Amino acid sequence: MRAINIRPGRGTALVLGLLPFAALAVAYLAGSALRLAENPSDKLLPALTTLAASIDLLAFTPDRRTGDYLLWADTAASLTRLAWGLGIAASLALVLGLLAGVLPVMRALLAPFVAFVSMVPPLALLPILFIVMGLGETSKIALIVIGITPILIRDLMLTATALPREMIVKAETLSASSWLIALRVVLPQVMPRLIDSLRLQIGPAFLFLIAAEAISSDAGLGYRIFLVRRYLAMEVIFPYVAWITLLAVLLDLALSSLRRRMFPWAEVGR
Amino acid sequence: MTALSISHLWKEYGDQIVLEDVSIDIGPRSFVALVGPSGCGKTTFLRLLLGQETPSRGRILIDGQPLPPEPGPDRGVVYQRYSVFPHLTVLGNVMLGPEMRASRFLGRRFGAARRALADEARAMLAEVGLAGSEQKYPAQLSGGMQQRLALAQALMMRPRVLLLDEPFGALDPGIRADIHALMRRLWNEVPMTVVMVTHDLREAFTLASRVVVFERPRDRPEERDRYGARLSRDIVIWPPRLAGRTTPYDTDRMPGRDDPTPDAAAAGTTRQAEGRTHASSPQP
Amino acid sequence: MTMIRLARMTLPALLLAATGLSATEARAETRTDFKVAWSIYVGWMPWGHAAETGIVDRWADRYGLTIEVTQFNDYVESINQYTAGAYDAVTLTNMDALSIPAAGGVDTTAVIVGDFSAGNDAVILKDAESLEEIRGRSVNLVEYSVSHYLLARALESVDLSERDVSVVNTADPDMVGAFQTPGVTAMVTWNPMVAEIAALPDANIVFQSGQIPGEIIDLMAASTAALEENPDFGKALAGIWYETAALMVSDTPEGAAARAAMGAASGTDQAGFEAQLAATRLFDDPADAVAFVTSPDLAGTMDRVRGFLFDKGLLGPVAASADIVGIELPGGVILGDPGNVMLRFTDRFMRMAAEGAL
Numbered sequence: 001m002r003a004i005n006i007r008p009g010r011g012t013a014l015v016l017g018l019l020p021f022a023a024l025a026v027a028y029l030a031g032s033a034l035r036l037a038e039n040p041s042d043k044l045l046p047a048l049t050t051l052a053a054s055i056d057l058l059a060f061t062p063d064r065r066t067g068d069y070l071l072w073a074d075t076a077a078s079l080t081r082l083a084w085g086l087g088i089a090a091s092l093a094l095v096l097g098l099l100a101g102v103l104p105v106m107r108a109l110l111a112p113f114v115a116f117v118s119m120v121p122p123l124a125l126l127p128i129l130f131i132v133m134g135l136g137e138t139s140k141i142a143l144i145v146i147g148i149t150p151i152l153i154r155d156l157m158l159t160a161t162a163l164p165r166e167m168i169v170k171a172e173t174l175s176a177s178s179w180l181i182a183l184r185v186v187l188p189q190v191m192p193r194l195i196d197s198l199r200l201q202i203g204p205a206f207l208f209l210i211a212a213e214a215i216s217s218d219a220g221l222g223y224r225i226f227l228v229r230r231y232l233a234m235e236v237i238f239p240y241v242a243w244i245t246l247l248a249v250l251l252d253l254a255l256s257s258l259r260r261r262m263f264p265w266a267e268v269g270r
Numbered sequence: 271m272t273a274l275s276i277s278h279l280w281k282e283y284g285d286q287i288v289l290e291d292v293s294i295d296i297g298p299r300s301f302v303a304l305v306g307p308s309g310c311g312k313t314t315f316l317r318l319l320l321g322q323e324t325p326s327r328g329r330i331l332i333d334g335q336p337l338p339p340e341p342g343p344d345r346g347v348v349y350q351r352y353s354v355f356p357h358l359t360v361l362g363n364v365m366l367g368p369e370m371r372a373s374r375f376l377g378r379r380f381g382a383a384r385r386a387l388a389d390e391a392r393a394m395l396a397e398v399g400l401a402g403s404e405q406k407y408p409a410q411l412s413g414g415m416q417q418r419l420a421l422a423q424a425l426m427m428r429p430r431v432l433l434l435d436e437p438f439g440a441l442d443p444g445i446r447a448d449i450h451a452l453m454r455r456l457w458n459e460v461p462m463t464v465v466m467v468t469h470d471l472r473e474a475f476t477l478a479s480r481v482v483v484f485e486r487p488r489d490r491p492e493e494r495d496r497y498g499a500r501l502s503r504d505i506v507i508w509p510p511r512l513a514g515r516t517t518p519y520d521t522d523r524m525p526g527r528d529d530p531t532p533d534a535a536a537a538g539t540t541r542q543a544e545g546r547t548h549a550s551s552p553q554p
Numbered sequence: 555m556t557m558i559r560l561a562r563m564t565l566p567a568l569l570l571a572a573t574g575l576s577a578t579e580a581r582a583e584t585r586t587d588f589k590v591a592w593s594i595y596v597g598w599m600p601w602g603h604a605a606e607t608g609i610v611d612r613w614a615d616r617y618g619l620t621i622e623v624t625q626f627n628d629y630v631e632s633i634n635q636y637t638a639g640a641y642d643a644v645t646l647t648n649m650d651a652l653s654i655p656a657a658g659g660v661d662t663t664a665v666i667v668g669d670f671s672a673g674n675d676a677v678i679l680k681d682a683e684s685l686e687e688i689r690g691r692s693v694n695l696v697e698y699s700v701s702h703y704l705l706a707r708a709l710e711s712v713d714l715s716e717r718d719v720s721v722v723n724t725a726d727p728d729m730v731g732a733f734q735t736p737g738v739t740a741m742v743t744w745n746p747m748v749a750e751i752a753a754l755p756d757a758n759i760v761f762q763s764g765q766i767p768g769e770i771i772d773l774m775a776a777s778t779a780a781l782e783e784n785p786d787f788g789k790a791l792a793g794i795w796y797e798t799a800a801l802m803v804s805d806t807p808e809g810a811a812a813r814a815a816m817g818a819a820s821g822t823d824q825a826g827f828e829a830q831l832a833a834t835r836l837f838d839d840p841a842d843a844v845a846f847v848t849s850p851d852l853a854g855t856m857d858r859v860r861g862f863l864f865d866k867g868l869l870g871p872v873a874a875s876a877d878i879v880g881i882e883l884p885g886g887v888i889l890g891d892p893g894n895v896m897l898r899f900t901d902r903f904m905r906m907a908a909e910g911a912l
Contacts, residue, residue: 041659041896044638064867130728134737135694164352169322171355172341174367174427177374184370184377188357216694216724216732227723230630230698231653231868232637265357268409 046235054235070224071243077219079247081137082209085144089205090198092145093152097190100153101160102182111157118150123211130216140212147208148201152194159193160186192266195259199252206248273298273463274319274431279328281314281498288314290498292328294482299513301457301464303474306484311499312467313435315484319465320345320433332431343371346424346462348437353420354408360419361404364391367427391426398422398452414445418452425460434466438473450476458514479511480504585783589622590774590791591632591641596745596830597669597772598645599816600798606815613793617786636660636777643776643791647700649859651775653868656879656896661778663898665788666795667843671763671770673833674745675700677708678757680738685712685760688740694724694732695742700770703862705742707769708761733757745830746822767835768846769855778898792840792903793912799838802831840907847901848884856881856889856899 008016032045046054059071066073099106100114122143129146133139163186171185210222217223221244228236260267274296281289288311296302304312317323318330321341330337332344341347354363368387370377379387395401398418408416417437424432438446438453454477457464468474474481485502486494592601604610605623614621624641626632636644637655643665646654655662679687685708695701702721709715719740724732729747732738733754741751751757763770774791781788801812810824817827837843846852857876863869864876880895882888888895906912 039659041657041894043658127728127731131731131735134735135722135724135728135732136737165322166349166352167355169320169341170347170349170353170423171366171370173320173343173345173347173424173429175343175371176377177370180370180374180377184366185355189355214725215728216722218692218720218722223723227697229634230650232634232658263357265407265409268356268407 043232043234046238050235051238054233055239058236058239071240073219074221074224074240075243075247077217077223078209078213078221081140081213081220082144082205084137084141085148085209086198086201086205088141089145089149089152089201090194092149093156093197094187094190094194097153097156097194098160098182098186100157101190102178102186107157107161110153114150114153114157118154120146122147122208126212126215135216140209140217143208143212144205148205151201152197155197156190156194159190163189188263192259192263195255195262199255202248202251202255206244210244273300273333274465275331275334276319277328277331279315279318279330280326281311281318281323282326286495287498289318290500292499292501294501294504296463296465296480299457299461299463301477301479301511301513302466303478303481304465304467304484305469305471305474305481306499306502308469310484310486312484316433316435316465316467319431320347343367343427344429345431345433346427346429347433347435348417348420348424350436350439353437354416354423356408359405359407360395360400360411361388361391363408363419363423364394364426367423371427391422394422394426395419398456412445414441414449417441417449421452421456425456428460429462431463431465434464434468436467436469439469446473453477461513475507478507479513480506585780585787586618587620587622588642588780588784588787589624589640590643591624591626591636592645593626593629593632594820595629595645595772596674596820596827596834597671597836598774599820599827600668600795600802601645601774602819603802603812603816604794604798607812609797610794613790613797616793617790619784619786619790621787621790642780642787643774645772645774648771648773648856649700649703649863651773652856652860652879652881652897653698653863655775655777656881657863657869659896661896661898662775663778663781663788663900664773664775664847665781665791665900665903666774667837667847667899667904668772668774668795668799669834669836670768670772670846671700671744671833672767672835673762673764674748674830675704675770676742676744676748676752676759676762677705678733678741678743678748678751679760680733680740680756680758682739682760683758686714688760689714689718691740692720692722693740693742694722694729694738696726697721697723698866698868701742701744702866703859704761704763704766704770706862707766707858708742711761711765745833746820746826749826749829762833764833768851769858771855788903789906789912792907796838796840796907799836803836803838840904843904844901844908847899847904852899853883853887853889856883860890 028045029048032047035042035045036047055071059069062068063070096110096114100110101107125146126139126143129139129142133142167185168181171181176185209220210225213220213222214226221240225237225240274294276295277293279289279292280287292315304315306312314323318325319337321338324339347353355366358366365379365384365387366377368390369379372383373379378384392401392404395404398421400415400418400422403411403415408419411419420437438449441449450473457477466474466478471481481503482501483503483505484499486497486499487502488497590601592598594602601623602625610621610623626635629646632641632644633646633650633654635641636646637658637660639660644655645668648664651662651664677685677688679685679691682688688709693705695705705719705721706716709718724741726743726747729741729743730750733741733751743751748759748762752759774795776788776791798812801809802816803809813827813831814824817824820827822830837846860869860876860879860881864873864878867873869876869878877890878894879897880888880890880892882895882898882900884899884901
């Protein structure tokens with residue numbers, strides 16, 4: 001039988017899917033054990049017990065200095081920034097993407113500029129942002145917004161212009177004005193795409209968030225990682241990385257289910 | 271009174287001439303089928319009537335007035351595809367036009383006005399044989415049902431002219447026969463002029479009161495760009511088909527029942543029976 | 555960018571770990587190949603200059619060694635690489651030597667005490683003349699760095715504590731720009747940023763490292779294991795340092811040229827570099843360095859430093875006291891746990907230089 005025709009059963013697929021995770025865990029444990037055997041104070045690959053103690057300290061014990069639970073305080077700070085960034089970016093993208101998608105004049109005005117701006121590497125703008133907007137929350141949120149909005153706008157614009165011309169003409173024969181076409185025909189049809197684009201931008205948004213927090217901050221997931229990096233505290237960094245990954249996955253699942261619940265019609269055609 | 275008057279119409283795209291000096295008067299409540307080989311400009315002609323495109327030369331009058339330069343609610347349209355909105359339910363699709371006409375900011379009606387409109391929409395859906403499918407999304411409908419929905423959606427606006435762009439071209443023969451019956455009934459009952467583009471001559475002669483043939487008189491490859499299509503024939507069906515009346519030749523055979531929506535077919539047939547009562551009245 | 559850096563740090567370590575090899579095990583009995591990491595700072599510029607001008611190769615050849623000198627753009631990264639075992643020696647401060655490699659179980663010896671900061675680190679306030687006015691402000695600094703230590707010492711001097719201010723971690727390359735934004739009113743940083751910021755109209759230096767002389771020490775530290783395997787490595791490092799340092803302070807055209815080159819390499823010019831040098835107590839004479847490292851003051855300094863680190867949780871989150879990491883001083887004095895000595899100060903190689911025994 002050809003390899004392309006061999007399909008795993010349900011159980012096999014589950015085992016195969018778990019295999020890379022197991023391999024990673026085994027590699028970590030083996031590496032950790034080897035390094036710790038050589039140097040019991042080794043910080044690079046801490047033992048599971050050290051990790052557990054560290055997680056307990058971060059998540060369930062108030063900090064000696066501030067009395068905060070560090071992990072939760074950091075998570076709250078980061079997620080607040082992320083929510084603002086994603087929210088502002090999505091709103092901006094929706095308004096500008098729709099304008100450019102529906103009105104040819106706005107498209108002529110915006111499309112070249114957005115295409116240009118979307119090529120600016122946002123991290124290179126960071127020093128400018130910090131000078132213009134200060135070191136506070138504004139510049140961190142602005143970095144996320146600048147980083148992902150142009151891509152969202154372009155995506156929505158493309159989605160809007162890719163709607164069949166027939167559909168727009170049909171709406172015109174149903175007495176729709178430009179505004180009503182945008183509101184009742186184009187907007188609902190680009191919304192599922194906006195949510196999908198947002199899901200794809202969660203990764204970049206976290207990247208920008210962590211980069212901004214690394215430079216100047218007093219709380220946040222990225223702040224903590226780059227702070228403890230000074231003394232190679234992998235027992236803090238590993239749990240934080242895992243937690244950030246988990247948060248991103250959860251956010252992705254939440255958006256996906258939001259899309260399914262809000263736009264059932266988009267699932268029917270799949 | 272003339273519903274549509276087209277005189278010396280030219281359509282060019284850059285150097286390419288698509289339509290060349292087309293003139294035709296279309297009377298009120300006629301059912302004109304435009305036929306011709308593919309690429310002969312019949313769809314372009316339809317788009318000009320719709321206002322989706324503007325003529326290069328010549329003019330189009332609708333009831334004596336120049337045609338507005340963009341599509342509007344006086345001219346309904348049904349395409350072969352993409353005629354209905356995938357994000358609205360069947361009921362929502364049919365209500366959309368009146369909602370947008372009445373509410374210019376939100377495009378939605380509420381309360382009693384909405385309930386009245388919903389009742390009207392349900393009646394229209396029953397008329398085209400879609401009763402019971404109100405809450406479905408278009409993607410859950412068969413191709414024939416989608417086209418019935420598109421017709422219902424267009425007719426809610428009570429257009430003076432209904433433009434059909436190969437509306438039934440993608441349907442299976444049995445379903446097509448059903449929807450032909452529906453189409454003829456609607457033409458008989460609704461005060462409108464119908465212009466239909468089709469490549470199916472049989473369909474043209476089954477439905478239309480008049481069949482107009484587009485052809486390029488010079489169609490050698492090197493001539494294609496410089497010479498457009500003209501009207502080569504204009505056939506009026508005899509005995510004349512008039513909206514609201516039926517000729518003895520219109521007795522449709524019972525169509526094959528392979529439409530997956532028996533209620534839709536039933537709706538078509540029942541109305542057909544009613545239509546036949548007119549046949550007893552003497553022909554003019 | 556930052557993610558790549560993080561990956562670069564952990565991946566080689568993972569690979570090393572997975573194959574069961576460590577940097578030390580992979581080498582033969584008497585090692586002759588050594589790798590040195592350094593980063594840009596006024597007191598460490600001689601290492602780059604020595605590598606460029608062939609001084610490193612000359613001393614390496616003399617002891618039959620190969621010494622590879624690598625410059626890092628990122629100071630912390632160079633220490634992390636050393637701690638992970640990728641380098642045998644690194645330039646760092648006494649405080650970072652204790653909190654990063656030593657607390658991480660890498661037995662480290664301070665081969666050369668190159669200088670101590672005498673003004674290169676400073677507390678700067680905006681629109682305020684005295685240190686007391688720092689109360690209630692938020693202070694931008696690199697947390698857990700020598701700046702943080704300097705702030706703690708500064709606050710102590712006016713009977714304040716860290717609870718009286720709030721600290722905002724800020725990356726050192728952004729300090730100059732940050733100071734010019736309206737929200738920033740207090741900052742602790744080091745040269746060359748201090749010089750740039752002090753030149754701004756509303757900036758006032760209210761405390762600087764010259765007021766705590768000898769507490770912020772810049773070292774060339776090597777792994778104790780590497781030195782044991784081949785003590786010639788330590789001798790070569792000492793030879794390189796004192797030859798270059800002598801050149802650096804000499805009043806000759808060659809000295810001026812060296813200072814100009816080092817200034818250019820650190821992003822300033824000869825005059826700017828000489829200004830930084832003036833705020834640095836450079837040990838170009840090995841006898842002075844021996845005297846410094848053998849003085850009883852060093853024990854007091856290291857005790858304060860380890861107290862600060864313990865207070866900040868930098869000796870490990872589960873450390874019970876500052877004694878967890880042992881510090882060996884010249885003359886056999888040991889601070890903290892004698893069974894876990896991980897940071898050693900020695901006059902061995904500097905004394906050889908002073909005695910002309912290299």
